[in-house]
Amino acid sequence: MSFANRITRLPHAHEPERGAEARAACPGTExxxxxxxxxxxxxxxxxxxxxxxxxxxLPAAFDDPEAALADVFDDLGETPPDTLSDAxxxxxxxxxxxxxxxxxAGVWPLEKVxxxxxxxxxxxxxxxxxxxxxxxxxxxKLPGQDEDAVPTAGGLVALAMGKMGAHELNYSSDIxxxxxxxETRYPEDDVMEARAALVRAVRAMTRTLSDNTAEGYVFxxxxxxxxxxxxxxxxxxxxxxxxxxxxLGRTWERAAYVKARxxxxxxxxxxxxxxxxxxxxxxxHLDFAAIEDAHAMRLRIxxxxxLNGPITLPGHDMKLGRGGIREIEFFTQTRQIIAxxxxxxxxxxxxxxxxxxxxxxxxxxxEVARTLARHYRAHREIEHRVQMIHDAQTHALPRSDAxxxxxxALMGQEAQALRRDLTERxxxxxxxxxxxxxxxxxxxxxxADTPEIDASVTARWPSYPALRSDRAMAIFERLRPEILGRxxxxxxxxxxxxxxxxxxxxxxxxxxxxxxxEANPHLIDLLVDIAGTAPALAxxxxxxxxxxxxxxxxxxxxxxxxVEELSRDLATRLAREDDYERKLDAARRWAHEVHFRxxxxxxxxxxxxxxxxxxxxxxxxxxxxxxxxxxxxxxAAKHGAPPGRGAMVLGMGSLGAARMAPTSDLDLIVIYDAxxxxxxxxxxxxxxxxxxxxxTQALVTAVxxxxxxxxxxxxxxxxxxxxxxxxVATSWQSFRSYQxxxxxxxxxxxxxxxxxxxxxxALSEEVEAFRESLLGRxxxxxxxxxxxxxxxxxxxxxxxxxxxDAKIGPGRLQDVELVAQAGALIGDEPxxxxxxxxxxxxxxxxxxxxxxETLEEAWTLCWQxxxxxxxxxxxxxxxxRIGEGGAALLARLxxxxxxxxxxxxxxxxxxxxAAVIDAHLPADTEKDR
Numbered sequence: 001m002s003f004a005n006r007i008t009r010l011p012h013a014h015e016p017e018r019g020a021e022a023r024a025a026c027p028g029t030e031x032x033x034x035x036x037x038x039x040x041x042x043x044x045x046x047x048x049x050x051x052x053x054x055x056x057x058l059p060a061a062f063d064d065p066e067a068a069l070a071d072v073f074d075d076l077g078e079t080p081p082d083t084l085s086d087a088x089x090x091x092x093x094x095x096x097x098x099x100x101x102x103x104x105a106g107v108w109p110l111e112k113v114x115x116x117x118x119x120x121x122x123x124x125x126x127x128x129x130x131x132x133x134x135x136x137x138x139x140x141k142l143p144g145q146d147e148d149a150v151p152t153a154g155g156l157v158a159l160a161m162g163k164m165g166a167h168e169l170n171y172s173s174d175i176x177x178x179x180x181x182x183e184t185r186y187p188e189d190d191v192m193e194a195r196a197a198l199v200r201a202v203r204a205m206t207r208t209l210s211d212n213t214a215e216g217y218v219f220x221x222x223x224x225x226x227x228x229x230x231x232x233x234x235x236x237x238x239x240x241x242x243x244x245x246x247x248l249g250r251t252w253e254r255a256a257y258v259k260a261r262x263x264x265x266x267x268x269x270x271x272x273x274x275x276x277x278x279x280x281x282x283x284x285h286l287d288f289a290a291i292e293d294a295h296a297m298r299l300r301i302x303x304x305x306x307l308n309g310p311i312t313l314p315g316h317d318m319k320l321g322r323g324g325i326r327e328i329e330f331f332t333q334t335r336q337i338i339a340x341x342x343x344x345x346x347x348x349x350x351x352x353x354x355x356x357x358x359x360x361x362x363x364x365x366x367e368v369a370r371t372l373a374r375h376y377r378a379h380r381e382i383e384h385r386v387q388m389i390h391d392a393q394t395h396a397l398p399r400s401d402a403x404x405x406x407x408x409a410l411m412g413q414e415a416q417a418l419r420r421d422l423t424e425r426x427x428x429x430x431x432x433x434x435x436x437x438x439x440x441x442x443x444x445x446x447x448a449d450t451p452e453i454d455a456s457v458t459a460r461w462p463s464y465p466a467l468r469s470d471r472a473m474a475i476f477e478r479l480r481p482e483i484l485g486r487x488x489x490x491x492x493x494x495x496x497x498x499x500x501x502x503x504x505x506x507x508x509x510x511x512x513x514x515x516x517x518e519a520n521p522h523l524i525d526l527l528v529d530i531a532g533t534a535p536a537l538a539x540x541x542x543x544x545x546x547x548x549x550x551x552x553x554x555x556x557x558x559x560x561x562x563v564e565e566l567s568r569d570l571a572t573r574l575a576r577e578d579d580y581e582r583k584l585d586a587a588r589r590w591a592h593e594v595h596f597r598x599x600x601x602x603x604x605x606x607x608x609x610x611x612x613x614x615x616x617x618x619x620x621x622x623x624x625x626x627x628x629x630x631x632x633x634x635x636a637a638k639h640g641a642p643p644g645r646g647a648m649v650l651g652m653g654s655l656g657a658a659r660m661a662p663t664s665d666l667d668l669i670v671i672y673d674a675x676x677x678x679x680x681x682x683x684x685x686x687x688x689x690x691x692x693x694x695x696t697q698a699l700v701t702a703v704x705x706x707x708x709x710x711x712x713x714x715x716x717x718x719x720x721x722x723x724x725x726x727x728v729a730t731s732w733q734s735f736r737s738y739q740x741x742x743x744x745x746x747x748x749x750x751x752x753x754x755x756x757x758x759x760x761x762a763l764s765e766e767v768e769a770f771r772e773s774l775l776g777r778x779x780x781x782x783x784x785x786x787x788x789x790x791x792x793x794x795x796x797x798x799x800x801x802x803x804x805d806a807k808i809g810p811g812r813l814q815d816v817e818l819v820a821q822a823g824a825l826i827g828d829e830p831x832x833x834x835x836x837x838x839x840x841x842x843x844x845x846x847x848x849x850x851x852x853e854t855l856e857e858a859w860t861l862c863w864q865x866x867x868x869x870x871x872x873x874x875x876x877x878x879x880x881r882i883g884e885g886g887a888a889l890l891a892r893l894x895x896x897x898x899x900x901x902x903x904x905x906x907x908x909x910x911x912x913x914a915a916v917i918d919a920h921l922p923a924d925t926e927k928d929r
Contacts, residue, residue, distance in 0.1 A: 043410045046391040050097040081131035085208055088124050089215035095120050100388055110377050117169040124218050125264035129153050132204035141197040143190035153265035155182035156198050161225050165259035166349040172387035174220040182269040183237040202234045238273045245280045255333045257281045259349045282341040311426050318383050319395035323426030327433040328376045335363050375425045385410040457501050466510030475514040486528045496532035506542030513545045533885035534871040537599050547596035560615050566622035580634045588709035594619045609864045616660035621757045628758040631699050640682025644675035648759030652719045656753040657832045662870040665714035670696040673732040692729035745786035752824040753832045776828030787822040788921040801876035806862040811914030816859040834859050851916040858913035864894045
């Protein structure tokens, strides 16, 4: 069926049923127009007027409506400024008529109708702005600008907000604009003069668009979404706007900028401004406090508009009323604001597109998203029909039966069916969205028969920083019964309360975290579990509470990925940041989240002790891999690209061995190969040696500096050649020469655990090949003698921190690992795993199989105790710090029930291991080489 036939088969007010007779096409042009006037015109006085005015244009438009619309746009693009006002009104009239008829007949879908209306608004704003700014330029009022500046409006940009920003304009929408100018286009002394000219231009542009002349109007234009509109001019500099949003911006303004986009003028400057505003709109952490803000806004709107009360159809506001369009938009935008800072994929402007991506990312159930999207489209269609009747900016359903009959006719339904359909849709939207903003079920109170909580502890909570604001206290008071009840039901309530108290005392602020708990009550369970079991992890949480985001923002409880995937993930996050300091903060936030995830997996039994140690090491390696290029790029911006082949980072100690504890620091050596290049070629060139020394210092700072997000790791570089006396970065040639000719045996022992973790891949391969070439070169007696002396020096320098110290002491971790390193060095074993080093010692005839098994047993138990102790206590582990929760964790990780039994077993296996080591290392411990 042709376009003309389809749109002339429209109902009219007196025959809403779409019967065959009522929809029969009238032959000929005059018949088509007559039928339109009888059908659509009979329902809408506004459309009747448009059809009559455009009677000469409309039949040709029927032949090819797409081309007709394109012609409207093209003609406006070429219209001179002196005839622009009338041309815009004629273009709006023709476009609005064609879109209305296509919409009514179902020829074009909702998105094409709203999108085309928005495209027209963009074009109208651009042409009106060009005309207004062009006049200022020709009058010499815009400093330094000429005709070439007209297309970019001399740095002026109109940001489309709301439905225009989302390409969702209503049939009779206002357009909301925020007008800003790029002050950097003007010398400082000319900025005020430029602003005055651009203020005049924006006022002229607004008159062109919104004045109601004999030809009608184009768009009613609202500029009140700009910062503080009651006291600011209609145009602000971008710098002033940025300052306002950073210091005074409110949640509703953040929500408004979810849909903001540059629509006219200097589009590139507009995009740059929106990028500077990104941290304001999209918070780094999950922002569940936005739910309360949005709910309060909804209540204020309802109160102001008198929209409280049950849903009744006569006069119901389809936009702001219960179950209306704004409810779906708030639901969608609030979810986007909550998580969009972490996931850029959520930063879409359209409501339906937002629901789709929220469902795809798991933030909204698929069925809920589909239902709300379906109702949103239906609501918008109703809204369009209501507005088409009189071209009125209204969202209210008719109050009379006759009005409903007319609306039903435009919808192609019977009035009774339309009423039933509307009631069902509005009710379902209200039920789906109201539960998100204001759940009816309050958190359950503590059971009456649960043990009492120490009131002296809870009495001091209001004095903590996290609870000093009224808003934080209000949210916490709603959570308090649930938190206390769960604490009281732990195995040792007093221990759990003390740990939770430590967590709460360490929180610098509470609104965001408490809002997160309120929206996700299962996180309270996790916090109480941690507080009752691993106090050190709870205190870590208080300093980095944002890590809770990771629990609900991804596959937190899925297996933790390996170093390759972790590296890619962090590199992707760093790439989003264009500022170096932000990159460092992003790396810290990411590392805290993964660190927390590993700890929880260990706590919940989803990872064993050895596996957790590997995860902690993979985290550290991934952080170095991703940060190294960022450090090099930042350093090279000033001093030029790295001279020669570049550098690599060698991980030593526990990092090199790929087995780290939660609190391990990083032992690093940086090796570079200048390859004969004497200095860099940057703005401030450096000699190769100075370049790599300072680059290494920059890496250490990037890793260890205390920023607003904390630090990543402490860094120790004392294992480099010549220790503290040597340069912080070692040339490849010097490193080889030193290791072959000067290194002590203990340095070769340390190299048995060395591993490339970042930097140039080719150089890393050469360093590894060289490392392996050193294995097996030392004679056995020399290695054993030096290992014995090293053991004696360690024993003299460090004493165990009590019976639970699993690292230091005879037969404990460090002692066994020294033997494994000696076995690897003697037996030419490149593996860094202690078990392989012990096997190499057996193969070399130094240890027997029984001795190796004894040492491996001791190492395994010590590692289990060691990694658990770092979750239980930030200091030395002691009986009075373990508690029942800690005892249960130790029992689960070691398989030994009871602290007394575990302590006895630890003493027994380490004593036997020490005896094996004593028997196989020489007694001579002179400190000569």
